[in-house]
């Protein structure tokens with residue numbers, strides 16, 4: 001009994017050590033997930049795909065329903081999208097926590113809501129963590145919104161070789177990445193321009209990233225123009241230094257400072273809740289009321 005037990009324990013510690021080397025800032029245990037407080041930012045475990053090999057772990061963490069805070073545009077639309085994802089992700093052996101819900105597009109009668117999640121499963125007899133970002137499409141009928149499609153992120157397999165910039169972003173605890181965004185970077189399909197810009201802005205800010213490559217519409221919503229996201233040339237930030245972009249209690253200055261910082265770091269196309277200059281360097285619309293977009297040409 002002793003030998004197998006010890007080897008399991010050592011294996012488990014190895015896995016946990018690997019997980020903690022990723023993002024120490026949010027490497028708390030699943031049960032320690034902090035319910036949304038002032039702005040909806042909690043701490044949550046770091047590694048999205050690591051199977052935690054703790055043989056004693058049989059329970060799922062408790063999760064909280066996402067609720068729209070003040071400042072949200074069309075909260076009924078976001079709630080309809082989020083509830084669909086929450087309902088699909090929680091069952092007897094699974095639990096799902098919504099980290100953020102941001103618009104992928106918001107028009108008068110249609111919308112895309114990108115629901116960023118972390119999830120847990122005990123289906124294999126041990127607790128595993130993962131998580132997708134879902135592009136939820138909706139259409140409006142009067143005052144209510146109806147879900148018409150749910151498209152989960154598909155980041156692909158991890159690359160056998162990552163650039164130094166990709167490895168540094170994955171190891172940088174000043175950058176908070178949800179599971180799908182981390183998997184995007186591990187896939188090796190995100191351009192170094194994006195990754196080096198993230199590292200640059202992380203010197204002066206702590207970005208909470210929402211979406212990188214997958215889980216985003218192929219086209220700029222409502223147009224036939226290809227988005228930079230699916231091509232690995234963009235990242236979205238939903239909170240900066242612990243303050244969510246959408247929260248009206250977040251002062252304008254730090255959001256503007258961050259938008260200037262991503263432009264200075266090389267983004268040719270920065271969108272957010274405030275219009276800071278002329279296109280294509282700057283843009284602002286309802287879709288970007290809740291996050292800062294940074295696009296890159298290469």
Ligand SMILES: [Zn+2]
Pocket residue numbers: 229234235236292293294
């Ligand atoms: Zn974006």
